Amino acid sequence: MRTVIIGSGAGGLTTASTIRKYNRDMEIVVITKEKYVAYSPCAIPYVIAGEIPSFQDIIMHTPEDYRKNKNIEVITESTVVDIDSENKNVIYYDIDGNKNTLKYDYLVIATGGETFIPPIEGRDLESIFKVKTIEDGMKIKNYAEKSGSAVVIGAGAIGLETAYALRKLDLKITIVEMAPQVLPRGLDIDMAEIVLKYLQDLGIEVILGKPVSKILGDENNRVKGVIVGNKPYSCDMVVMATGTRPNIELAKKAGCKIGRLAIKVNSRMETSIPNIYAVGDCVETVDFITKQPILSPFGSTAVRQGKVAGKNIAGIPTEFKPVLNAMVSKIGEMEIGSTGISELRAHQDRLEVVVGKAKALTRARYYPGGKPIYVKLIFDMNRTLIGAQIVGGERVSERIDAMSLGILKGVTCEELVNMEFSYAPPVSMVVDPIALAAEDAWDKFQKLE
Amino acid sequence: MRTVIIGSGAGGLTTASTIRKYNRDMEIVVITKEKYVAYSPCAIPYVIAGEIPSFQDIIMHTPEDYRKNKNIEVITESTVVDIDSENKNVIYYDIDGNKNTLKYDYLVIATGGETFIPPIEGRDLESIFKVKTIEDGMKIKNYAEKSGSAVVIGAGAIGLETAYALRKLDLKITIVEMAPQVLPRGLDIDMAEIVLKYLQDLGIEVILGKPVSKILGDENNRVKGVIVGNKPYSCDMVVMATGTRPNIELAKKAGCKIGRLAIKVNSRMETSIPNIYAVGDCVETVDFITKQPILSPFGSTAVRQGKVAGKNIAGIPTEFKPVLNAMVSKIGEMEIGSTGISELRAHQDRLEVVVGKAKALTRARYYPGGKPIYVKLIFDMNRTLIGAQIVGGERVSERIDAMSLGILKGVTCEELVNMEFSYAPPVSMVVDPIALAAEDAWDKFQKLE
Incomplete structure (x- = not known):
């Protein structure tokens, strides 16, 4: 066989x-x-x-x-x-x-x-890169070493991670994203704002809500800039992080x-x-x-x-189950994760939801090195968890995994409020940010009754 | 009112x-x-x-x-x-x-x-401390500054954390624990061995399976040593971490x-x-x-x-639910957590279980800074998760929380094998150590059929 x-x-x-x-x-x-x-x-x-x-x-x-x-x-x-x-x-x-x-x-x-390359004029110029194979990566790294600036098209995880990487190599970076926010597939706009601010603090320019209408080339057929909303932006290279x-x-x-x-x-x-x-x-x-x-x-x-x-x-019957599309990305010192449905997509699907949010720290307040962490939980009107978004300085990924497990097993708002979280000052607060966000939603449910 | x-x-x-x-x-x-x-x-x-x-x-x-x-x-x-x-x-x-x-x-x-003070001869000497109130902490820190060595009685989380702290202040440390392992309430002996080795590598002496039979005093009524199994150990102070x-x-x-x-x-x-x-x-x-x-x-x-x-x-009916006694402790660079029942306690309760174990890394294999992580999962014969123990260099606490949620919601071995974990090279491996441990148990269940 x-x-x-x-x-x-x-x-x-x-x-x-x-x-x-x-x-x-x-x-x-x-x-x-x-x-x-x-x-x-x-x-x-x-x-x-x-x-x-x-x-x-x-x-x-x-x-x-x-x-x-x-x-x-x-x-x-x-x-x-x-x-x-x-x-x-x-x-x-x-x-x-x-x-x-x-x-x-x-x-x-x-x-x-x-990689989906959108039908933009100039898309066949040299020094346009995608981030798909290892060879693509090598080409980007080589070309970046002799470049001063780059435009990254697309603000999904790969786009942001690559933009951050090129910024670290000291290039001037502009990200252009058609959606009105970064990470449009994973985050709602309120959570995306936290990431946006972090990128801007790193000196990355982010243009939202507009497409690149044209890529401009020089006499050697190399990229020299892009046009976004009639405005030219000069750059030495373009990275297409436009999805697959x-x-x-x-x-x-x-x-x-x-x-x-x-x-x-x-x-x-x-x-x-x-x-x-x-x-x-x-x-x-x-x-x-x-x-x-x-x-x-x-x-x-x-x-x-x-x-x-x-x-x-191999003869062992096994099933693949429906997905939550849990994701996590690390950009510099920021960890970003999401799972399940976003508030925006819930609204698009006409699904009524209640949202709970919390801002807290990753360690006990007095323990040095703790970093801000932001949690957003999305519940349906049966008070069942259907989505979660977390942005923070550490310990995001496993919290997302816990929330994925919660969604898959139908955890309720009340169960999360009362849920047992392990606690020690160097690794957590005495009340986990997830419990705080659940409590915020719980208070809102109470008011609806 | x-x-x-x-x-x-x-x-x-x-x-x-x-x-x-x-x-x-x-x-x-x-x-x-x-x-x-x-x-x-x-x-x-x-x-x-x-x-x-x-x-x-x-x-x-x-x-x-x-x-x-x-x-x-x-x-x-x-x-x-x-x-x-x-x-x-x-x-x-x-x-x-x-x-x-x-x-x-x-x-x-x-x-x-x-703090429970066991009825040991010499227990009323000076320079015997407990770790309960903030004043206790101040006294320990003050006395440690003029001491060269300490015996810590009890190898629970507080005992180990305090022993580590005093070791960091450069005292010679001996831990004495009656049980045959450290962290006897949270961990099974196989997982405790990993912690034991870490403590020993820090230069901490650990005596297991024996009680302190006597605390020895000098002419000023201060501790000068302890007797464990007929053998004297000299020390300047004793810390009672003997539980509450x-x-x-x-x-x-x-x-x-x-x-x-x-x-x-x-x-x-x-x-x-x-x-x-x-x-x-x-x-x-x-x-x-x-x-x-x-x-x-x-x-x-x-x-x-x-x-x-x-x-x-306040008039809002709410219930407190049964507990898993999820715990986490950080000792130096090691994070230790557990939730639910241990294999040992399951055996004591005549509960048949299947155990899955995995050793992996906290980041993708090639990503610098990844640390070893050890996962042990305990399933009952319905293949339902009833306990978890994790020891590793980072990202333990939230994994324990995920497992607590899993136990509370009745997650099965197969669900964990197929479970969706978020993934990015700086924060996780492409297959989470929890899924690996679940797969190990799943393979064992298959062989039992």
Whole structure:
């Protein structure tokens, strides 16, 4: 029996490793366009910033590692061009340009996503970069070293992390975001303001609510500036942090059903075609709160989906559950996280909510080194938690995880008010900021009665 | 209407503030033996260590603050000697030794606990200290400055924190613990070993499984050593970190029902006598897992109980729920936390369990500054989480809180394996150590089937 996996990102390689964990005999072949495999794309901004010394550091394993340690074959720099699902074959061009056909018993499509480049005039100039592959990261870092200024288009997590990294390299930075706030997918505008102020304090200019209408080039075809709302901004380079779009072409060719946003899979990560699975940025999943299709383009989601696909292929029935799209980002000394639905999206979905907020410290008031932390909790009218946003100087990520668990298990406002939090002065306040925010919401619920 | 509160610890003062939050008119009087109120006893070891500059820092409010800001009267250095529950009077001696009678409509007993001093020969010598009040802390710090060595009796959190603090002041330290491990209430022996090794690496000697049989004095009635298992250990001072016993004498006098361990209260924090509440270290509560009476001598529990008592007195019906006794401690660079039942206690209670363990890092493998973190999860045979222990270099406390929430909401092993954790390289690994530990347990459950 042979499983062929197309793509060597977190989803593809986790599927491979999981199959091997539970099945010693399966032949496993990974085919990838990339030269480097098993690296962490989320780490790219932190290498650019110099927080991680080199791009080599973020490569976790080589193809040789997979062959030797796990008996997994990884074919690099090779492009799958077709899937013949009737005869169970994939057709690919290898590194030397030769066409090959490989038979599969199980196929996993883990083709990931591509940076979406908006149709802006000047988008084909040189010194325009995306933040997708390790090579992209290397190019940005190299070019930044000889640049004085950069415009980052897009104020999502990758955009902000890259903007911060380039600022750390002493470039003059302008972020341009079409939405009226930074981090429009994760945060509400009130929480985004805290992040905005932090960015501005770092000397980063942030332009909100406007698109880049044109990228300007010089005689050497290099970027010299951008136009935003009729106003020119000069810069030496542009970074496109404009989000990703799922790579679904191969799946389409194979005849897999495509959903509203990406490849459609069931909870076992199976596509509509028997024995073909799909995982990672190329699939759509289900939103836990709205029950609607949603993308979840996170490395952690890809890993979890890879585990589910791998177990199912290995004969252990497992389901992938609807997602909250919990996220966390660290920008300088600020940690930003969110999970579940935002207040804005709740309003858009005509879902009535009550919000609780708290500002507190990460340690007992008198304990040196404590940092401000801001918590926002969103409850539905049954008083059940459906969303959380936290911004602070430390200890945000695990609080978000606690709130994710709370949402998944239907925790109520009252339960959070009375909830038992561990306490010691160096690591927390005697009343956790989450309990304070829950109490704020609880007081509002009382007034509604 | 008047509420009288006996005791100015976390439980008493939180009750006072909570009543005031929801009731502007209630007269509130707090009577306390202490001179300083509203300080954090949990912070004492950190002041001794010098991590918090001075004892003044840990005093959050003065009696004047309460009077001015909250219209709460605090009568300090006064001792309540009797409660006449029939006529609703408390009888107390004030700072000048005058006997007073004060009428109450509601009474709150928040008399806390007392350090238990075991009946060891030599226990009345000078230079034997406890770690209870701010004055105790001051005495330890003063005496340590002229001492070269100390024996700490008891290896609970306070014992270890104080031992670490004195070690930081350059004293030679010996910890003596009767149980065969450190932190016997929170951790199993396998997790305790990690802490033990850390203490030993700091140069602290730890003697386990043996009691101190005698404390030796010199001609000036000062400690010069202890005897443990026939062997003498010389030292200049002894710290009794031997746990606390609830102060229940007043409640007994009033006729309140006493439970197996302390004052009996219902879920509204009411004693057996109408209009008399009790909160904090002097009451017993219910263990969430075993449903048995248990003590919960934590500042955070006292605060939560104070909020419940306060709301009920203010006319807002609220319940205090059974506890997990979640705890966290920070000793040097090591954070230690636990919640729910331990494997050892499960065995003692003849509860069959499956354990999952993981050792991982607090950040992505390649991200500088990541520290080891050890996770142990305990599941019952329905695969429901009933306990967690975590030891690591950072980010332990909020993970314990997430696990507390999980236990309270009945999270299963499979749910934790598949659970969504937020991820960014500077703050987490792509698969959280909790998910890894859950997977370890899940694999064991599979083998049992």
